[in-house]
Amino acid sequence: MEDQQTGTLVRKCLAGDAAAWEGIVRLHQRRIYNLCYRFTNSADDAQDLTQDVFIRVYRTLGSYDVDKGAFTTWLTTLTRNLLVDHFRRSRQDRVTDSIDAGLREEEDSLSISDRLEDRKPSPDDHLASKETQKMVQGALARLSPDLREAVILRDIQDMDYREIATTLRVPEGTVKSRINRGRMELARLLSRNKRQVSSK
Amino acid sequence: MTDKDKIGQKGKGGKPSGDVEIQCSQFEALLADALDHADVLTVESRTAFDAHAGSCAICGPMLAEAREGLRWLETLEEVEPPRNLVHNILAATSLAAPEPGVQPMAVHSGRFGFRAFTAGLLRSRFVTSFCMAFFSLSVTLSVAGVRLPDLANAVSHPGAVRKAFLLQYTQVESSVLRYYENMRLVYEVESRVKALRKATTPPETNDQPEQPKKKNSPTNPNDTSGSPETHPDYSKGWDGSVIAESTNMKHKGVQL
Numbered sequence: 001m002e003d004q005q006t007g008t009l010v011r012k013c014l015a016g017d018a019a020a021w022e023g024i025v026r027l028h029q030r031r032i033y034n035l036c037y038r039f040t041n042s043a044d045d046a047q048d049l050t051q052d053v054f055i056r057v058y059r060t061l062g063s064y065d066v067d068k069g070a071f072t073t074w075l076t077t078l079t080r081n082l083l084v085d086h087f088r089r090s091r092q093d094r095v096t097d098s099i100d101a102g103l104r105e106e107e108d109s110l111s112i113s114d115r116l117e118d119r120k121p122s123p124d125d126h127l128a129s130k131e132t133q134k135m136v137q138g139a140l141a142r143l144s145p146d147l148r149e150a151v152i153l154r155d156i157q158d159m160d161y162r163e164i165a166t167t168l169r170v171p172e173g174t175v176k177s178r179i180n181r182g183r184m185e186l187a188r189l190l191s192r193n194k195r196q197v198s199s200k
Numbered sequence: 201m202t203d204k205d206k207i208g209q210k211g212k213g214g215k216p217s218g219d220v221e222i223q224c225s226q227f228e229a230l231l232a233d234a235l236d237h238a239d240v241l242t243v244e245s246r247t248a249f250d251a252h253a254g255s256c257a258i259c260g261p262m263l264a265e266a267r268e269g270l271r272w273l274e275t276l277e278e279v280e281p282p283r284n285l286v287h288n289i290l291a292a293t294s295l296a297a298p299e300p301g302v303q304p305m306a307v308h309s310g311r312f313g314f315r316a317f318t319a320g321l322l323r324s325r326f327v328t329s330f331c332m333a334f335f336s337l338s339v340t341l342s343v344a345g346v347r348l349p350d351l352a353n354a355v356s357h358p359g360a361v362r363k364a365f366l367l368q369y370t371q372v373e374s375s376v377l378r379y380y381e382n383m384r385l386v387y388e389v390e391s392r393v394k395a396l397r398k399a400t401t402p403p404e405t406n407d408q409p410e411q412p413k414k415k416n417s418p419t420n421p422n423d424t425s426g427s428p429e430t431h432p433d434y435s436k437g438w439d440g441s442v443i444a445e446s447t448n449m450k451h452k453g454v455q456l
Binding site (some may be wrong): 033047 | 231233236278285290292293
C-alpha cells in the first residue's frame with residue numbers, strides 16, 4: 001500500500017509535481033530518522049543524516065527506476081550506505097564490541113550450566129520505562145555495525161529478509177544469521193549490564 | 201568434535217521432519233523464522249525445532265537469548281523526529297544541485313526546477329535586493345513620466361515604442377520651450393516696469409542736512425564703552441572736598 005503510494009508520488013515527482021516531493025519527504029522522514037537514530041544513537045547525527053539522505057534522494061531520484069524495485073528498499077539502501085560512510089568517518093571515536101570477542105568473553109566467564117540457570121526478569125516488566133529504552137539503545141549502539149544494521153532493519157524497521165538482503169547485498173541466510181547473532185549479543189550485553197548494576 | 205557436531209550427526213540431514221531430529225545448523229537456520237514468522241514453519245518442522253531446543257545444550261540457550269534479545273528490541277518505541285525536520289529537508293533540497301552524471305528531477309519538468317529556482321531567489325537577501333531595485337526603478341520611471349500601462353502597451357505593440365518615445369520627447373521639448381518663453385516674458389515685463397519707474401521718479405536734490413562729523417579727539421584705544429573719556433580727579437571726594445594734596449610746590453604742573 002505504502003509502496004504503491006510512494007510509487008505514484010515518485011512518478012508525479014519525476015513528472016515535475018513539486019508537491020509530490022514534499023509528499024515523499026513527509027511519508028518517509030520518520031522512518032529514515034528512526035533508522036539513523038537507532039544506528040547512530042545521536043539525535044543530532046540522525047537529523048543531519050536524514051537531511052543528507054533526502055538531499056541524495058533528491059539528486060538521484062532521476063536515476064531511480066520505478067518499475068525495478070520498491071522505493072522503500074532503494075531508500076533504505078541509500079540510507080544504509082550513508083550510515084556506513086558515517087560510521088567509517090567516526091570509527092575512531094567509537095568503541096564497538098565485536099560479536100566474536102563478546103562470545104569468547106562470555107564463554108570464558110560463564111559456563112553453560114550458569115547460562116541455563118541465569119533466569120533474568122522478563123523484559124515485559126520494563127516496557128514503559130524510558131530508562132530501559134535508553135539502556136537497550138545503548139546496548140544496540142555497542143553491537144558491531146553488521147549485526148546492528150541487520151537487527152535494526154528487521155526488528156525496528158520491520159523489513160523482511162529479502163528486502164534486508166537486497167539492502168545489505170548479502171544472501172538471505174547471512175541476513176538470518178546476523179539477526180540471530182545480533183539478538184543474542186544484545187541479550188548478553190543487557191544481562192551483563194544488569195548484573196553490573198545489581199552488583200554495585 | 202564438539203557437542204554441536206555430535207548433535208548434528210543425530211539427524212539424517214535434509215529438510216526436518218517430525219520423526220527426525222534436526223541438526224544444530226538446521227536449527228540455527230530455522231531460528232529466525234521460528235521467532236519472526238512462526239506460521240511459516242510446518243507442524244513437523246516446528247515439532248522438530250522445539251524438540252531440538254529442549255535437548256540441545258547449545259541451541260536451547262541460543263533460542264532463549266535470541267528470544268530475549270527480540271523482546272528487548274520490541275521495547276524500543278518509535279522516536280519522534282524534530283518538528284522542523286521536514287521544513288529543513290525541503291529547504292535543503294530546494295537548493296540542492298543535481299549530482300554530475302545523474303539526470304536531475306528538474307530536467308523532467310520546468311515546474312519542479314522553477315520551484316527550486318524561486319526558492320533560491322526567495323531568500324531574504326535576494327528579496328531585499330529585488331525590492332530595492334524595483335523601488336529605484338519605479339521611482340526613476342515615475343520621475344521620468346513613464347507609466348507602467350504605457351510600458352505594457354509598448355511591450356504588447358512594439359511598433360508603438362518609437363511613437364511613444366517621439367511623443368514623450370515632443371512633450372518634454374514643448375514644456376522646456378514654454379518655460380523659457382514664460383521666463384523671457386517675465387524679464388521683459390520686469391525691465392519695462394523698471395524703466396517706467398525711473399522715468400516717473402523726480403531727480404534727487406543735495407539739500408539734505410549733512411551729518412555732523414565726528415570729532416577727532418584722542419581716545420583710549422582700550423576703551424570700548426563708547427562713552428566720552430574723562431579724567432577723574434582722585435584727590436577729591438564726591439562732594440568736592442580735598443582728600444589728598446601734594447606738599448611739594450615744585451609740582452606746579454599738577455593742578456588740584
